[in-house]
Amino acid sequence: MRFVPTVCLRKGMIVGKRLYNKSGRVLIYENTELKQYYIDRIRNIGYTGIYINDDISKDIEIKNVIDGDFRIKAVQSIKKIFIESVNKNKISNINVSESKFLIENIVEDILNNNDLIVNIIDIKVFDDYTYYHSLNVAILSIIIGVSLGLKKESLYKLGLGAILHDIGKVFIDRDILNKKDKLTDEEYNEIKKHSRLGYEYLKRNGNITPKSYIAVLQHHERFDGKGYPNRKKGKKISLFGRIIAIADIYDALTSDRPYRNALLPSEAIEYIMANGNSMFDSDLIKIFVTKIAPYPVGMCVRLSNNMTGIVCKNFEDAIMRPQIKIVKDKNDEMVEPFVIDLRNDKNYFNVTIVEIVNIY
Numbered sequence: 001m002r003f004v005p006t007v008c009l010r011k012g013m014i015v016g017k018r019l020y021n022k023s024g025r026v027l028i029y030e031n032t033e034l035k036q037y038y039i040d041r042i043r044n045i046g047y048t049g050i051y052i053n054d055d056i057s058k059d060i061e062i063k064n065v066i067d068g069d070f071r072i073k074a075v076q077s078i079k080k081i082f083i084e085s086v087n088k089n090k091i092s093n094i095n096v097s098e099s100k101f102l103i104e105n106i107v108e109d110i111l112n113n114n115d116l117i118v119n120i121i122d123i124k125v126f127d128d129y130t131y132y133h134s135l136n137v138a139i140l141s142i143i144i145g146v147s148l149g150l151k152k153e154s155l156y157k158l159g160l161g162a163i164l165h166d167i168g169k170v171f172i173d174r175d176i177l178n179k180k181d182k183l184t185d186e187e188y189n190e191i192k193k194h195s196r197l198g199y200e201y202l203k204r205n206g207n208i209t210p211k212s213y214i215a216v217l218q219h220h221e222r223f224d225g226k227g228y229p230n231r232k233k234g235k236k237i238s239l240f241g242r243i244i245a246i247a248d249i250y251d252a253l254t255s256d257r258p259y260r261n262a263l264l265p266s267e268a269i270e271y272i273m274a275n276g277n278s279m280f281d282s283d284l285i286k287i288f289v290t291k292i293a294p295y296p297v298g299m300c301v302r303l304s305n306n307m308t309g310i311v312c313k314n315f316e317d318a319i320m321r322p323q324i325k326i327v328k329d330k331n332d333e334m335v336e337p338f339v340i341d342l343r344n345d346k347n348y349f350n351v352t353i354v355e356i357v358n359i360y
């Protein structure tokens with residue numbers, strides 16, 4: 001399987017991973033041949049790209065940290081929790097239990113997964129951004145938590161704070177949240193209220209532990225004290241607040257937003273690394289960058305020796321140096337595919353990945 005941006009989709013391509021519509025129903029099953037009307041629907045729903053299967057990529061397997069169907073169910077549950085929270089003074093006990101159930105499942109899945117590298121290009125449906133984002137922030141936060149050796153009970157609390165970190169946005173004017181143009185100072189100040197509003201909303205509920213709702217309050221605090229709402233600094237920000245801050249920014253940067261296009265994983269990682277100890281806790285960043293593949297499996301890349309190939313395996317100890325299945329030679333001609341290993345093969349130690357490309 002390989003990742004193909006929506007603009008590069010062509011009739012006759014074979015869908016590699018099933019796609020869902022906005023209500024969580026299957027839109028196109030895996031192994032379906034693309035027709036023009038499918039391509040139009042994929043574009044209209046707002047998918048930035050999809051996984052396809054073809055001869056050059058059929059032996060490349062894309063493993064999701066969380067299974068596809070569960071992921072969609074989780075997004076639907078989060079949507080329900082957010083929608084029900086509007087106009088309510090308190091989160092209902094049913095919703096608290098549902099969130100806890102979701103988190104327990106995610107923690108189990110992550111703990112049972114030996115390969116903890118996030119190796120997938122996330123394909124979100126644009127309209128449901130907040131819900132996909134909440135789930136991704138929970139997954140990324142739990143992965144950091146597992147790497148820190150946190151116990152299950154702590155992982156549940158971390159995950160609950162992460163999944164609900166932006167719940168306060170339900171109390172903010174939608175027109176401001178979705179505004180495409182630059183925000184006025186007044187509008188930005190309005191949006192900034194969401195972390196406190198979320199915290200107060202969850203605190204009113206006796207069923208949520210302080211560690212979770214304090215993380216919600218602090219997810220926009222910054223390590224250098226320049227965040228909000230309380231301009232807390234360094235380790236005065238709770239561990240969960242510091243973890244969620246990193247997960248939140250990574251997922252936000254790699255998503256299409258009304259005011260800008262998504263960054264590539266490699267670009268988002270560079271942004272976060274550049275802000276270690278100013279915006280974020282650099283000890284946590286050191287862990288985070290070993291868990292996120294800058295060039296996820298299935299991505300097509302051009303190398304500094306002009307060869308083109310598909311990323312087929314990533315290594316935690318050298319995450320910038322994956323295995324690549326070469327399909328085009330230096331002259332851009334298709335070749336009998338062969339795999340090179342940027343991490344272990346000394347013939348390629350001086351070769352680097354220079355850009356993400358599409359293969360026709």
Ligand SMILES: [Fe+2]
Nearest residue numbers: 165166219220
């Ligand atoms: Fe937020």
